[in-house]
Amino acid sequence: MDVNKQAVEKIVQAVGGKENVAAASHCVTRLRFALLDESKVDKAALENIDIVKGSFSANGEYQVVIGQGLVDKVYDQMVEITGIGRSTKQETKEASERNLNPLQRAIKTLANIFIPILPAIVTAGLLMGINNILTGKGIFYPNASVVDIHKQWKDFADIINLIANTAFVFLPGLIGWSAVRKFGGSELLGIVLGLMLIHPDLLNAWAYGDALAKGEVPHWNLFGLEISKIGYQGQVLPVLIASYVLAKVESFFNKRVPDSYKLLLVAPLTLLITGFLAFVVIGPITFGIGNAITNAFVWIFNNFAALGGLIYGGLYALLVVTGMHHTFLAVDLQLIGSTGGTFLWPILALSNIAQGSAALAMMFASKDDKLKGMSLTSAISAYLGITEPAMFGVNLRFRYPFISALIGSAIAAVVITLSHVRAASIGVGGLPGFLSIFPQNWVPFFIGMAIALVVPFALTLLIAKVKREQF
Structure with missing residues (x-):
């Protein structure tokens, strides 16, 4: 053209x-x-x-x-x-x-850190979905999985699981790379910092609860000060804060150390100082904060599941409009790392589907060829996890499709939260999203998906007919 x-x-x-x-x-x-x-x-x-x-x-x-x-x-x-x-x-x-205020800058910073690592996380989610299909009981055989019946597939599933889990096992390394890059430090040192926080010599974070209950948490003795010798697998806050500190420490030395000595002094001093701070101060404090955030979300959704689903499902698309949805990616990763799954991400997937359905309805309601084309292409995009074209190009433009999508998303979210639907990982936030859901939760998730497909579509068409608008 x-x-x-x-x-x-x-x-x-x-x-x-x-x-x-x-x-x-x-x-x-x-x-x-x-x-x-x-x-x-x-x-x-x-x-x-x-x-x-x-x-x-x-x-x-x-x-x-x-x-x-x-x-x-x-x-x-x-x-x-x-x-x-x-x-x-x-x-x-x-x-x-x-043009951004301090809150918007903070949100944008989080977005700039997590968006570059999303391809690795989403890929891991899709591969874990394949592993779930092969190892989930009751999907194809009663009380048995594919690998239980067909033993020759077991090692194949194991390899897929290993590939899929890598991004989550070494998540602090990915975050360290992206965060230090954003904060203006050396990306290589960021990777080393992230991997240092999950070193095999440390007590695995997932074993911390049992070790604490048994009184077997290992410690370092630093001149009389006892420091817990634990790793930060699946943790987000420790590596985020430590990455910021590393970038600032490195910048401090880069400005003061002569060029001829930088190779010998800057990186070693930066890692040494940041490492000690990470294990002595940053790690213990942020570990506690991260667990408190996780426990708060788990408590809300365990005790007020319907209300939690209604609010998050009804407001998620508004968070996308403001850009605040990026902050919940960190919460999802924290939930996955701490509890083995997230109940927030499934709601995201249904919200995207709802926006796509509302946009698709506008294709049938409109008589304008340009709007019809835009509605169809943006609906397909939303069904595959990218909602901005549908939201900003169609739904927000006419308002009631957006509101219809919020209603459909909220109802669907209530259904799946009451059924305790969880995702094992972050995946494609649309129709393929079921691959990231635990197989035992597929039935209620598919019911929620049907609601997100039908309710926004029907509401949008109904309101368009009542308004009798000629687009």
Whole structure:
């Protein structure tokens, strides 16, 4: 498809003109603007341009949905005719952070840490789903699993389980790499720090409860001070805080140590100081905080399952709008590491499905070809775990599809939380999400999935018919 020069000029004009653009880049489908003043955006005029499929503001960036392939041409044309300098996605992100308040900056920091490691975690979740199918009892045979009946599949399942578990077993190493990178330190030292916290010489965190009950927790004696010799497998907070400290300590030495001595002094001193702080101060404190957070969520969902599901299921999509949903990824990982599963992630999967169903309903309710096409493609995207096109391009634009999705998601969440549905891992947050659910929870999860598919779709169509809108 050829790019219309006039259409590109209209896009620039609709976002407030080139003088309102601090930086601009693009991803696979969207133009990403860091704007000086988002109030100058003419959203109606922008979305009336033929090549624009939707627009939304998220995490300080204003994003314009163009489409795969075409967005490259639009961006090149925009740079050529306006003189706006080319920027990388990182430069655009940095420029956009000037528009964020402290809370938004903190959330964005968490997002920037966890999003780079998501492919490894999601892949692990899908592979664990395959392992669950092979080892789960009662799926294909009564009171038996595939590997129980077909012994030749056992080692195959074991290898899959080993590959899948690697990302979770060495999760602190992944977080250390990503967090230190975000905080401006050496990524290699971040990996070493993360792996150091789960060293085999330490008591495994998953065995800590039994060892504590038996009074067998090992200790270091540091000049009369007893320090628990425990690892932090599956823990998020210890490595996050330790990574921040490492980056700052390394920066401190880099500024003061002469170049000729940096190789000999900076890395050893940084790891030594951060290591001692991690085991003596950071680890014990954050271990307690992390367990307290886990226990609080478990208590709420054990004692007030319906209320917890109703609130989280009904509000999750709103968290996506604000970007706060990234904070719950850390909670999910903490729950998986501490309890072996998470009851929050299944609700996320159903919320995504609900948004897709509401967008799909708009395809049948609308008489506008452009909206029909956008509704269908964004619904498919949501069913596969990416909800932003459906939410910002369709559902929020007309409001009632978004509200219908919230209602469907809340009802579905109540059903699965009352049934104590849990996921063994984080996976694809949509229709393939059942692969990450424990097989014994599949039936109630499928019931919740059916609710998330039907209720938002039916409500959206009904309201559209009552309103009798001609889109």
